[in-house]
Amino acid sequence: MLTARELHKAGVEVLVIERGPLGGESSWAGGGIISPLYPWRYSRSVNRLAETSKTIYPGLAQQLQHESGVDCELISSGLLFTDLQEQPQAESWAREWSVDLQVITDAHQIHEIEPQLSTAIDSGLWLPDIMQIRNPKLVKAMKGSFEALGIKYFEHTPVQELVVEAGVIKGVKTATGTYAADKVVIASGAWSAGFIKHEKNVAVEPVKGQMIMFRGEPGLIKRMVLSSGHYIIPRKDGRVLAGSTLERTGFDKTITEDATVELRRAAVEIIPALDDMEIERQWAGLRPGTEQGIPYICSHPAIEGLYINAGHYRNGVVLGAASVRLMAEIVLGQSTSLDPAPYALDAAH
Numbered sequence: 001m002l003t004a005r006e007l008h009k010a011g012v013e014v015l016v017i018e019r020g021p022l023g024g025e026s027s028w029a030g031g032g033i034i035s036p037l038y039p040w041r042y043s044r045s046v047n048r049l050a051e052t053s054k055t056i057y058p059g060l061a062q063q064l065q066h067e068s069g070v071d072c073e074l075i076s077s078g079l080l081f082t083d084l085q086e087q088p089q090a091e092s093w094a095r096e097w098s099v100d101l102q103v104i105t106d107a108h109q110i111h112e113i114e115p116q117l118s119t120a121i122d123s124g125l126w127l128p129d130i131m132q133i134r135n136p137k138l139v140k141a142m143k144g145s146f147e148a149l150g151i152k153y154f155e156h157t158p159v160q161e162l163v164v165e166a167g168v169i170k171g172v173k174t175a176t177g178t179y180a181a182d183k184v185v186i187a188s189g190a191w192s193a194g195f196i197k198h199e200k201n202v203a204v205e206p207v208k209g210q211m212i213m214f215r216g217e218p219g220l221i222k223r224m225v226l227s228s229g230h231y232i233i234p235r236k237d238g239r240v241l242a243g244s245t246l247e248r249t250g251f252d253k254t255i256t257e258d259a260t261v262e263l264r265r266a267a268v269e270i271i272p273a274l275d276d277m278e279i280e281r282q283w284a285g286l287r288p289g290t291e292q293g294i295p296y297i298c299s300h301p302a303i304e305g306l307y308i309n310a311g312h313y314r315n316g317v318v319l320g321a322a323s324v325r326l327m328a329e330i331v332l333g334q335s336t337s338l339d340p341a342p343y344a345l346d347a348a349h
């Protein structure tokens with residue numbers, strides 16, 4: 001959706017063909033943290049996109065609200081890491097990318113940052129500027145933006161195959177018709193690998209993530225907290241997300257009791273007050289998994305007019321805004337604002 005909007009804004013006539021409802025898959029299901037979890041564990045190519053996106057989101061959220069009337073709830077709630085084991089790596093990452101990172105070794109200070117934090121936690125890394133966005137609102141705003149800007153789309157229309165003649169893209173085929181296009185961008189998340197037959201394929205596979213949501217009081221929990229791989233995301237209206245699982249079980253989105261128990265246990269360990277809150281909802285989404293989390297943002301080397309913007313794994317929201325800028329530059333044959341080499345089909349992902 002972001003790719004389509006970016007290309008439309010650049011003057012391209014765009015048609016989005018979506019198998020389900022617009023934005024109904026991973027982009028709906030995610031947590032919307034505008035940062036990779038443990039960003040220092042990722043390559044520069046991932047961080048470059050993330051840091052660029054962070055500068056785009058405030059303006060983008062405003063534009064989307066203006067176009068759609070929907071507030072995506074982009075808020076700067078900060079992110080508190082309760083683990084100090086990776087402090088040297090985190091500090092060197094923060095220096096490199098000029099991110100405000102504070103090392104907290106005082107129990108009183110850490111509980112001032114998040115008063116609901118478990119008393120068993122007395123130190124951590126505090127990143128006050130990390131933002132979050134509320135995914136269902138983001139996709140709703142995107143759809144509203146499509147309406148406002150006149151971006152055409154079909155929902156409930158699966159693309160069955162690409163139409164390629166003599167190495168040149170001609171369009172896509174669906175059950176209800178073939179749509180001609182001189183350029184096609186594959187941006188179908190976890191489902192992106194199936195479209196291309198090439199000696200080096202798009203190595204994207206689904207990685208299921210389950211999430212639970214508590215119904216809480218607005219303002220009770222203020223900060224996003226990440227502890228031993230589990231995170232808490234408090235929304236503006238008091239709801240609190242706790243995630244997430246990492247499951248390689250194919251294209252299956254079943255939610256499980258095991259995940260409920262595990263996510264609840266981990267969440268209560270971080271914020272004991274969650275123990276008194278009801279779990280309102282549980283869901284699963286399929287992340288477009290790549291081995292190193294480096295997305296494909298590239299043209300296809302063997303099919304003229306075919307492009308790929310997929311494989312953002314755990315970070316598709318935070319990487320998305322910068323990815324689509326790069327994608328549009330590539331599609332339009334412009335000079336690129338970032339080095340595109342790490343995102344090419346033949347690069348390591």
Ligand SMILES: Cc1cc2nc3c(=O)[nH]c(=O)nc-3n(C[C@H](O)[C@H](O)[C@H](O)COP(=O)(O)OP(=O)(O)OC[C@H]3O[C@@H](n4cnc5c(N)ncnc54)[C@H](O)[C@@H]3O)c2cc1C
Nearest residue numbers: 019025026027030031032033159189209285315316317318
């Ligand atoms: C539990 C969870 C938590 C997450 N938390 C975060 C986070 O905090 N921050 C962050 O940045 N990222 C997060 N992510 C990752 C992020 O959500 C994804 O990387 C991102 O949404 C991927 O976007 P996408 O557009 O590539 O894929 P999707 O949103 O999955 O969209 C792909 C679309 O392609 C459509 N499609 C598939 N096949 C076809 C076809 N044949 N024809 C037509 N349409 C088709 C699908 O229906 C789908 O709507 C999380 C993900 C999950 C599951």
